Amino acid sequence: MNIFTKLIAGQSLISWALQLIFIALAWMVVNHQVENNLMTIFGAAILLLLCYASLARDGRQRHR
Template identity: 50%
Template sequence: MKLLSIHFAGQSILSWGLQVILIAVTWLVYDHQIQNNLVTILTVMVLMGFTYMSLAKDTKNSSK
């Protein structure tokens, strides 16, 4: 778990990974490889929540 808290360009690796996953899901929906339905929207909402919490944790840790 220590590996995921390593910072790169002001954000943890976990934050970067979550953002890349969001971009990948967006690209898959755009290319019609996955459907734009309620399950996809809820999944993206959960990923956005985790991303927000990770970025908030990064900000809290950097202010110390």
């Protein structure tokens, strides 16, 4: 698990992965591969909160 929390360019691998998933979800909505409905919006909101929490954790880890 230590490899996932190692900082690369100021962010952990978990943060990078969450951001890539968020970008992929947005791309799929634009290409109409995923329907733009309430479930997609809730999923994106949860993903956004996870990204924020991960980046906040990275910031605390960077200041140690």
